[in-house]
Amino acid sequence: MYYGARDIRLEERPVPTPGTGESLVRVLRSGICGTDASEWIAGPKTYPVTRRHPHSGHLGPIIPGHEFVGEIVTSDSDSDLVVGDLVASGAGVWCGACRRCREGRTNQCVHYKTLGLNVPGGMAEFVAVPSKTLRRLPSGLSIDHAGLAQPLAVGIHAARRAGGRAGDSVVVIGAGAIGSFVIAGLEHIGGFDITVVDIAADRLERAKRLGAHRALTASDTIASDVREALGGHRPEVVIEASGAPGQLAEALAMVADGGRVLAVGIPKGKPELDIHSMIFREVTLDTTLAHICDTDLPAALDILAHGVIGGEFIEPAVALDQLGTSLDRLAAGRVEGKILIDPGM
Helix, strand or coil, X not given: CEEECCEECCCCCCCCCCCCCEEEEEEEEEECCHHHHHXXXXXXXXXXXXCXXXXXXXXXXXXXXXXXXXXXXXXXXXXXXXCXXXXXXXXXXXXXXXXXXXXCCHHHCCCCEEECCCECCCCCCEEEEEHHHEEECCCCCCHHHHCCHHHHHHHHHHHHHCCCCCCCEEEEECCCHHHHHHHHHHHHHCCCEEEEEECXXXXXXXXXXHCCCEEEECCCCHHHHHHHHXXXXXXXXXXXXXXXXXXXXXXXXXXXXXXXXXXXXCCCCCCCCCHHHHHHHCCEEEECCCCCHHHHHHHHHHHHHCCCCCHHHECCCECHHHHHHHHHHHHCCCCCCECEECCCC
């Protein structure tokens, strides 16, 4: 149970009773991400109530966990899921009726709720969730690898949001977990010339294994280094996936006139941007958030089933009582792979 900053307690709670349209899932793996770490360090995030936000609105103790896989215990009558099915869950719940839902942009639903942030999540032995958020695992996909499905879906959604066209040169700044998942998403869409930029040699090598055509070490001259690597041309698309200080401005300076920049990494401060240059060069700046369960989660499971992303992203699973220690490690930047919790340990 998450109570507040650095206050997570292991408690006995009744097994939840599924409501209408919900399935009861026995959780096998539950992952943690940067959002969990930031709330662990600083407490719950709050936003103006007039602005819908998937991370706003939880008050008091709540079961965290929005990245999880498990086994169907009971399913609602309208679902094709059956007892014993292994499933991955999306992170959010949408209404299906508002304007954004009708457009297919369910992650922007005006009634959007995030599991583990607004409603009870998957850091428990059992969780009751809407069946529409669940997708059956492909045959042969391991539980540990399936634990990457939700964050990989976020990367795939970002790749789609980047708006690249076949043949475009795309630069990804940051080859950490989310940057790697964006690269996998770009490869899934296909047709791009991909360059990755990072400071860590092992991350750059991993990015090339995922499909990046070239990997460049970040430096003060990176914009000119990228142009030289691209034969004197600027990239049509730049995806900023690090959130590091100054990198969004670097992405805007790097991209071609008339090009697109996608902000994925969330900066800790307010970045200074050269709006004058953006206007005169007609550069498009876009953003991305979460994923579309109906399209991005199946794509993520397909990528994982084909072995594109392997065990190098996954740490050995730990028990629920190690959650606080794991969040400390993640917040301190001491984690390269995905930390998975096994509530059955």
